[in-house]
Amino acid sequence: MAGTTTGVVVVGCGPTGLLLAGDLAEAGVPVTVLEKRPPGISNLTRAFALHARTLEQLDMRGLADELESLGHPMTRLGLFDGLTLDLAELPTRFPHVLVIPQYEVERVLERRAREAGAEFVHEAEVTALTQDASGVTVLGRGMEPLRAAYVVGTDGMRSAVREAVGLPFPGRSVIRSVVLADVRLTEDPPDLLTAGTTGDAFALLIPFGDGYHRVVGWHRSHDVPDDAPLDLPEIQDIVRTALGRDYGMRDPRWLSRFHSDERQAPSYRAGRVFLAGDAAHVHSPAGGQGMNTGLQDAANLSWKLAAVLSGRADASLLDTYSAERHPVGRTVLRSSGALIRLAMANRPWTRGLRSALTTLVTHFPALRRKAMHQVTGLGYSYGPGPLTGKRAPDIPLPGGTRLYEALRTGNFVLLTQTPFESTSRPHLTTSQWAGPQTLLIRPDGYIAWSAKSPSPRALEEALVGYVGAPVHPT
Numbered sequence: 294m295a296g297t298t299t300g301v302v303v304v305g306c307g308p309t310g311l312l313l314a315g316d317l318a319e320a321g322v323p324v325t326v327l328e329k330r331p332p333g334i335s336n337l338t339r340a341f342a343l344h345a346r347t348l349e350q351l352d353m354r355g356l357a358d359e360l361e362s363l364g365h366p367m368t369r370l371g372l373f374d375g376l377t378l379d380l381a382e383l384p385t386r387f388p389h390v391l392v393i394p395q396y397e398v399e400r401v402l403e404r405r406a407r408e409a410g411a412e413f414v415h416e417a418e419v420t421a422l423t424q425d426a427s428g429v430t431v432l433g434r435g436m437e438p439l440r441a442a443y444v445v446g447t448d449g450m451r452s453a454v455r456e457a458v459g460l461p462f463p464g465r466s467v468i469r470s471v472v473l474a475d476v477r478l479t480e481d482p483p484d485l486l487t488a489g490t491t492g493d494a495f496a497l498l499i500p501f502g503d504g505y506h507r508v509v510g511w512h513r514s515h516d517v518p519d520d521a522p523l524d525l526p527e528i529q530d531i532v533r534t535a536l537g538r539d540y541g542m543r544d545p546r547w548l549s550r551f552h553s554d555e556r557q558a559p560s561y562r563a564g565r566v567f568l569a570g571d572a573a574h575v576h577s578p579a580g581g582q583g584m585n586t587g588l589q590d591a592a593n594l595s596w597k598l599a600a601v602l603s604g605r606a607d608a609s610l611l612d613t614y615s616a617e618r619h620p621v622g623r624t625v626l627r628s629s630g631a632l633i634r635l636a637m638a639n640r641p642w643t644r645g646l647r648s649a650l651t652t653l654v655t656h657f658p659a660l661r662r663k664a665m666h667q668v669t670g671l672g673y674s675y676g677p678g679p680l681t682g683k684r685a686p687d688i689p690l691p692g693g694t695r696l697y698e699a700l701r702t703g704n705f706v707l708l709t710q711t712p713f714e715s716t717s718r719p720h721l722t723t724s725q726w727a728g729p730q731t732l733l734i735r736p737d738g739y740i741a742w743s744a745k746s747p748s749p750r751a752l753e754e755a756l757v758g759y760v761g762a763p764v765h766p767t
Contacts, residue, residue: 299323299412300602302431302441304419305448306330308340308395309570309587311402313445315354316595318409320703322602325439326406327417327431329448340395341499341507342581345380346670348387349687350592353700353738356401357387363401364393365500367485370668378665385671386687386697392486394501395584419448422457422566429565443598443611445567447587450554452572458563464556467577467630470517473549474508474528475501479541482506489536496535505546508532509578519550553577553633555626561590561615569594574622579632580668586625589670590618596703596736605720605761617675617682628667680743685734690724696734699724705741705760706734709752717763718756733759 301317303310306328317324351357366389370378381388417436422429431439446454487498496510510531529539557574561567570587594614600606654660666672676682688696699706704722709731715723733742733755742755
């Protein structure tokens with residue numbers, strides 16, 4: 294039945310799928326991307342923020358500087374009641390949130406994936422998946438059958454892949470009738486990102502960079518279905534209620550309503566099929582964490598698939614994807630849900646709670662750091678130990694280079710205090726550093742293993758376990 298064979302089929306051409314496809318293609322894995330939409334990048338997107346950890350991941354792929362040139366860095370992130378996070382305090386090369394439309398991110402990621410050799414099939418709608426011990430067969434409209442070793446569903450909240458493998462998507466709507474609009478403004482807002490809330494309404498203005506602003510708004514009294522008519526006067530009324538003025542809003546090119554759900558699949562894996570991005574988890578837009586969480590899902594999964602398909606790692610490595618990323622998704626659901634509920638607070642006790650939280654975060658540096666590291670993704674880790682599983686900072690290396698530059702090969706990086714010969718391991722990059730520990734860094738920038746002055750045997754055992762046995766010429 295299957296007409297074409299490939300290594301991995303990625304279903305969905307959003308940022309998550311594009312990053313994953315690019316990583317796999319650069320690692321030499323044959324990858325085919327299926328997308329229901331016709332070719333072309335749509336500007337009808339909701340995401341507008343790249344946080345620090347995502348920018349670090351993009352830096353590891355040589356893409357961050359280009360995206361920085363296309364967006365607008367914002368060092369202060371306002372939430373509610375005057376609560377502002379000063380992102381300049383973050384310990385990163387990117388101490389800001391980059392305001393950039395999702396379509397710009399998609400354009401850069403798609404170009405990279407195509408240049409690396411990823412195949413794209415547009416106007417292809419997946420209708421069924423069948424899997425066995427050796428692979429997955431993908432069937433659909435507008436496409437020939439495909440046979441792959443693994444399939445990854447990055448096809449959004451209404452994922453056909455998730456439905457095909459029977460994974461539930463429990464949860465509920467947290468807020469209904471959120472309005473979106475792209476408009477021109479007669480007056481310039483005071484800030485790059487302008488936000489406000491009254492409890493009965495909130496609004497957010499974000500520039501596209503092409504003369505239009507995206508408006509996100511909600512009003513408690515306008516609780517109507519998603520398909521209810523929407524016009525500019527309703528948008529203007531919501532913005533005036535939340536921000537005090539509408540900045541001369543005019544010339545809408547797009548108007549829409551949507552509802553925001555909190556949902557998460559119980560597992561991100563079903564046999565040889567994986568879920569990532571909105572196919573695995575959806576949550577409120579508060580904090581701008583949606584696109585970022587999906588991109589970091591892809592960064593976690595891609596190197597593991599490449600290692601297993603190349604024979605360098607046992608298939609059990611793939612179990613760690615859901616084990617590591619599912620708790621992160623759950624935390625994002627809870628934190629973004631708390632933010633949106635506090636922004637919507639209109640009862641005296643909930644407003645009092647919001648005010649108390651603002652005071653605590655403002656006056657206690659430890660709480661402020663925790664909040665910033667959670668929103669920006671810098672605070673997540675994959676292990677309980679003091680170093681293992683933790684984010685590796687962008688360590689300076691000899692010759693004026695950096696760790697994240699060394700990670701652009703897609704290899705593990707070994708940092709040692711003394712020289713180490715690694716020619717027998719083509720998937721290992723080595724470098725000396727002056728730190729107190731020997732560190733083995735995963736391709737996604739997290740610490741796989743560390744030891745202080747390890748013996749040659751201990752180091753070799755670690756390398757065999759994580760990178761694979763050395764390859765000797767025959």
